[in-house]
Amino acid sequence: MLIEIDFRDKRPLYEQISSKLEELILCGVIGADESLPSVRALAMDLSINPNTVQKAYDALEQRGFCYSVAGRGRFAASVNEVLPARKNEFFDKLMRLIDDAKNLGVSYEEIDSFIRGRLKKA
Amino acid sequence: MLIEIDFRDKRPLYEQISSKLEELILCGVIGADESLPSVRALAMDLSINPNTVQKAYDALEQRGFCYSVAGRGRFAASVNEVLPARKNEFFDKLMRLIDDAKNLGVSYEEIDSFIRGRLKKA
Amino acid sequence: MLIEIDFRDKRPLYEQISSKLEELILCGVIGADESLPSVRALAMDLSINPNTVQKAYDALEQRGFCYSVAGRGRFAASVNEVLPARKNEFFDKLMRLIDDAKNLGVSYEEIDSFIRGRLKKA
Amino acid sequence: MLIEIDFRDKRPLYEQISSKLEELILCGVIGADESLPSVRALAMDLSINPNTVQKAYDALEQRGFCYSVAGRGRFAASVNEVLPARKNEFFDKLMRLIDDAKNLGVSYEEIDSFIRGRLKKA
DNA sequence: GTGGTCTAGACCACC
DNA sequence: GTGGTCTAGACCACG
16 A cells, blocks of 8 residues: 554554555545545555544645545545645744754855755756 | 743744744854753743643653753753754755745745745844 | 436435435426436436335335325325425424523524525525 | 433434534633543543544544644634534524424524524524 | 443553 | 553444
8 A cells, every 4th residue: 555654663652654645645546536545445445444434535625625525434634725824834844943943054155056956856 | 041931823823832942042042051941930931831841841851852850950962963864854844845946836946046045044 | 317416425315316306396396296217216216226216215205295006106205295304304494503602602693694595596 | 520421312423522612612601712622532521432532533624623732632722713604504504494494484583583483592 | 243331450651 | 640542341222
């Protein structure tokens, strides 16, 4: 499968899973209205407890990345619905980071060249 | 005092305290070799458990922001000793953030103008 | 057809269907004693399981919105038979909502102007 | 305690609990920054599983009605922070209800007099 | 089969 | 003591 658990990662399992799925949905690897693995199947696949997967899916749904239909399964939301909110989050984090940069005395030029380099590697 | 606790903050208290102290040291509000308040004094001041302050100081020392002298107290380290490591951390976070940006389809121009605006407000 | 299924809707399919049919009957789109589509036909039409349609019809009948004649099919009830019970339901919900309003500190004027605006758009 | 479980209620336990707590916070019975019963204590008190209480509290926190501090407990949020969002929800529900009213042929006068009567009983 | 809820009991970090 | 996470296993409604 596309998801792997890193037991060295300090984040809770459910968050690892949901954030990995977020990424897959944002990237388009999982398209809009495509079905996600069932709670039980994914739990089996990752050899973890179904409740943990359920929690991951709950978080995912709560953030608007998927929707569930009782008795049918869970499906990816359309990316367009989620993008604006995600962008806001992104700029929020960026803001905090830039404020850190001021304290560290990192110059605009350093940051800019770093970003240019990183964005090219797309 | 210069430190205030925000009980709504999700981070543990000790981390809030130590990161606040880091900031004060980086900014120069607390100069090199200046003495830090004693564990008991700070605990009293913030009305929290001394163990928590102790933990914060431990973290601070472990990250190189201060050093302790038996019987005399704790003192801020020179900023120069810490800056390189902190810069690395900064660029690490920036890297992860920029990688997110790719998925979100945020353009270089958007990021750049945001950063320029933010850095001016110094 | 007049019925469309929204898979994002949290309500079970059968409830979506039956409530949509209720609306059609109340509005008069489906007149009194008019025949409803057969279970199989509607299931085909919506490409869902006939059991689900059956359940929707059961709910509908149980609430008095239609009656079935063995061997002939299902027919819409007369609106007059159902209206009183439905009005009771409506005022029940309204009551609960108004009680919420008190807690929220929403004033009578706010509610009234909102309702006036909404009713005009009929 | 102020909370009671109604096993005849069809809503899940955790929702009963969290919505009851919402009400208590909105009404001011539980003031801002006042501590809520601990997960274990409330579970004990209601003779249900701590996980269920945890889930109720998670929902409550996610809706902004309280905040938790690891190792310290859980505290009610200030009502002012939550009110606007709740009002929006309220008018949303009201809108749907009023739209129902049109279908039922309930007149503005009926609705208005009902509301006036209900609001007086404050 | 699916998702959702609940119980019982464990372990961890934090204070 | 507190909240948070996780496991194991059960039951229900929906399709």
